[in-house]
Amino acid sequence: MAKPKVGYTRRSLLKAGGAAVAATTLPAPMLWAQDTKDIVLRQFGTGVSNLNDVAKKVKEDLGFTLEMTALDSDSVTQRAATQPDSFDIADIEYWICKKVWPTGNLQAMDTSKIANYDKIVGIFRSGKLTPDSEIAQGTAPHTVGFVDGPGGTSFADEETGWMTLIPTIYNADTLGIRPDLIGRPIETWAELLNPEFKGKASILDISSIGIMDMAMVCEAMGEIQYGDKGNMTRDEIDKTMAIFTEAKQNGQFRAFWKTFDESVNLMASGEVVIQSMWSPAITAVKSRGIPCVYQPLKEGYRSWGGGIGLSSSLSGMELDAAYDYINWYLSGWVGGYLMRQGYYSAVPETSKDFMTENEWGYWFEGKEATDVITSPTGDKLAEAGEVRDGGSFYDRMGSVACWNAVMDENQYMVRKWNEFIAA
Amino acid sequence: MAATPLKNRHVLGWLMALPLSVVLLAFLIAPIVMIAIVSFWGATEFSIYPAFQFDNYEFLFGSPVTYKVFGATLKYALITWALTLAIGFTVAYFLAFHVRSLTMQIALFLVCTIPFWTSNIIRMISWIPFLGRNGIANQTLISWGVIDEPLEWLLYSDFSVILAFVHLYTLFMVVPIFNTMMRIDKSLLEAARDNGANGFQTLVHVILPLTKPGIMIGTIFVVTLVMGDFITVRFMSGSQRANVGRLISNDIALLQYPSAAATAVVLLCTVLIVIAILLRFVNIRKEL
Numbered sequence: 090m091a092k093p094k095v096g097y098t099r100r101s102l103l104k105a106g107g108a109a110v111a112a113t114t115l116p117a118p119m120l121w122a123q124d125t126k127d128i129v130l131r132q133f134g135t136g137v138s139n140l141n142d143v144a145k146k147v148k149e150d151l152g153f154t155l156e157m158t159a160l161d162s163d164s165v166t167q168r169a170a171t172q173p174d175s176f177d178i179a180d181i182e183y184w185i186c187k188k189v190w191p192t193g194n195l196q197a198m199d200t201s202k203i204a205n206y207d208k209i210v211g212i213f214r215s216g217k218l219t220p221d222s223e224i225a226q227g228t229a230p231h232t233v234g235f236v237d238g239p240g241g242t243s244f245a246d247e248e249t250g251w252m253t254l255i256p257t258i259y260n261a262d263t264l265g266i267r268p269d270l271i272g273r274p275i276e277t278w279a280e281l282l283n284p285e286f287k288g289k290a291s292i293l294d295i296s297s298i299g300i301m302d303m304a305m306v307c308e309a310m311g312e313i314q315y316g317d318k319g320n321m322t323r324d325e326i327d328k329t330m331a332i333f334t335e336a337k338q339n340g341q342f343r344a345f346w347k348t349f350d351e352s353v354n355l356m357a358s359g360e361v362v363i364q365s366m367w368s369p370a371i372t373a374v375k376s377r378g379i380p381c382v383y384q385p386l387k388e389g390y391r392s393w394g395g396g397i398g399l400s401s402s403l404s405g406m407e408l409d410a411a412y413d414y415i416n417w418y419l420s421g422w423v424g425g426y427l428m429r430q431g432y433y434s435a436v437p438e439t440s441k442d443f444m445t446e447n448e449w450g451y452w453f454e455g456k457e458a459t460d461v462i463t464s465p466t467g468d469k470l471a472e473a474g475e476v477r478d479g480g481s482f483y484d485r486m487g488s489v490a491c492w493n494a495v496m497d498e499n500q501y502m503v504r505k506w507n508e509f510i511a512a
Numbered sequence: 513m514a515a516t517p518l519k520n521r522h523v524l525g526w527l528m529a530l531p532l533s534v535v536l537l538a539f540l541i542a543p544i545v546m547i548a549i550v551s552f553w554g555a556t557e558f559s560i561y562p563a564f565q566f567d568n569y570e571f572l573f574g575s576p577v578t579y580k581v582f583g584a585t586l587k588y589a590l591i592t593w594a595l596t597l598a599i600g601f602t603v604a605y606f607l608a609f610h611v612r613s614l615t616m617q618i619a620l621f622l623v624c625t626i627p628f629w630t631s632n633i634i635r636m637i638s639w640i641p642f643l644g645r646n647g648i649a650n651q652t653l654i655s656w657g658v659i660d661e662p663l664e665w666l667l668y669s670d671f672s673v674i675l676a677f678v679h680l681y682t683l684f685m686v687v688p689i690f691n692t693m694m695r696i697d698k699s700l701l702e703a704a705r706d707n708g709a710n711g712f713q714t715l716v717h718v719i720l721p722l723t724k725p726g727i728m729i730g731t732i733f734v735v736t737l738v739m740g741d742f743i744t745v746r747f748m749s750g751s752q753r754a755n756v757g758r759l760i761s762n763d764i765a766l767l768q769y770p771s772a773a774a775t776a777v778v779l780l781c782t783v784l785i786v787i788a789i790l791l792r793f794v795n796i797r798k799e800l
Contacts, residue, residue: 163765344750
């Protein structure tokens with residue numbers, strides 16, 4: 090076996106001696122069930138959804154052990170691509186899936202084994218949130234969500250019954266602002282390069298995401314018309330970088346940030362009043378009593394989504410356990426946990442049972458909070474009477490302009506990005 | 513018969529040198545050779561493959577950014593060196609010649625090392641709230657009426673980068689200079705005095721030449737530390753400036769190991785050349 094599994098054979102041999110040998114030849118259900126507690130599934134992914142609370146709850150509800158490793162998105166990509174034997178479950182973003190799937194390290198999942206498959210939000214199936222929504226640019230999840238069969242290596246255009254990733258978590262990102270220091274309404278992405286905010290703007294130094302924010306800005310300024318922001322030509326990349334390099338040299342940016350904490354500190358200290366930001370970072374600034382808004386903009390949001398993929402070397406009992414885990418994941422508890430942090434669950438309706446009416450109203454329906462809103466860890470996030478920035482689920486996810494993407498010209502873009510940082 | 517003891521002595525000598533050679537081979541030579549080999553490899557988006565190609569070097573030498581970044585790195589090294597030398601020499605001079613009692617000298621020397629009891633990341637980051645737009649420095653200056661508007665260039669600029677470098681690395685200058693100064697024979701200073709030299713002449717003609725090895729060792733420390741740094745530049749410039757270290761760390765983050773290795777090889781050569789030039793001026797070995 091390529092992967093010594095959890096010592097299932099070894100441990101049960103020690104424990105039950107000959108009985109275990111009998112079990113492998115004549116699998117008796119009793120023994121299988123008993124061994125569930127010996128199963129260990131190794132999951133790795135970005136910090137967003139690799140939560141210890143989830144592992145704890147899995148042990149409680151399903152009986153097996155889930156080992157979590159949190160890495161940054163570059164390391165996640167690298168590991169999924171180069172070390173297939175080091176994980177059982179990969180919790181990755183859809184654009185990472187586009188990069189990693191061709192390596193054959195992940196296996197497609199049979200949707201008929203997913204109990205809540207029919208309830209998964211349309212974005213991840215047909216690509217449409219509602220039957221009449223338009224599909225955004227970039228690596229939209231449904232474009233890399235399906236393959237033709239269990240061994241498929243190329244992505245299918247429609248639902249096939251074989252999914253690459255089971256969607257777990259997603260959100261719509263926009264610019265964060267300090268309303269108290271700006272003092273006027275902000276409505277467009279173009280404001281990021283407005284000279285009014287010279288030396289007070291910031292953008293994130295993660296090329297694959299930063300380039301999309303740049304594209305949103307350049308398009309909003311009317312400087313560039315992109316064929317597809319999620320798959321730029323070399324010419325479009327050059328033009329985008331030129332605009333931002335000029336702005337950088339004119340001192341538009343105070344700093345660039347790479348980690349969550351940096352973005353929080355830049356905003357909280359008032360060094361920066363407008364910047365690309367992630368939803369929980371806004372929450373972190375607010376929790377220090379500093380006003381900060383996740384500003385909805387007329388051009389729409391830049392969205393991202395993550396899902397769970399299964400290692401291709403997963404089989405037998407571990408594979409069954411992984412399916413159990415996925416079904417459990419979509420059954421609501423995790424969804425509720427994530428939604429109370431401001432993310433969205435792939436099957437929102439199951440999460441509803443795990444949220445109070447007030448929480449559901451605030452986070453999903455965009456209603457006024459009727460009581461204090463707290464995070465799963467107990468921090469106060471909003472007072473009664475407050476409304477979520479951007480409104481309801483359908484308002485926010487309905488106005489996604491592009492998805493995080495990996496382009497055909499990715500390596501070229503990365504080099505240009507490096508030059509931009511050094512310029 | 514005479515050959516046997518000689519041979520044994522050779523064997524013994526080699527054996528005694530063996531542990532160090534093995535350590536150096538395994539932990540110094542082998543990794544460098546590895547880096548040099550990988551620098552010729554190719555990379556896709558998520559993997560590297562063995563090859564012998566000059567693509568990485570071609571791209572490196574073909575990009576104007578490379579020259580700019582190497583220029584910036586040398587600039588940081590030069591300015592930091594000049595400032596740490598000025599401060600380090602003054603501090604060492606004070607400790608060695610103005611403070612008379614040995615106990616006091618040791619006590620004051622230990623005081624110099626206090627900042628090193630915390631991690632250098634913390635020492636670096638603590639500048640950020642101090643220098644920020646609404647930081648202590650700006651607020652104090654405004655309350656004194658020196659300035660009306662906060663000074664923007666205090667943080668996330670070349671100024672803040674060099675300030676952090678000087679703060680972090682001055683001690684590496686103080687220690688070797690202090691060490692050589694302590695070994696200067698005091699009677700030489702008296703002789704200079706007797707021959708009519710004033711304080712400044714003694715400093716320039718006696719102390720400075722005798723302190724050169726210390727200065728040189730300090731210089732090597734500071735120059736190599738600054739040229740190899742990436743984290744100080746990233747934090748203190750808010751990712752707005754780049755040096756070679758950052759170029760390498762960006763490549764690594766994007767899984768472009770061969771390209772990072774090529775940059776590392778070029779950086780290594782640059783640093784070795786700088787040190788070779790420095791060693792032409794002073795024979796350190798003679799003084800150790």
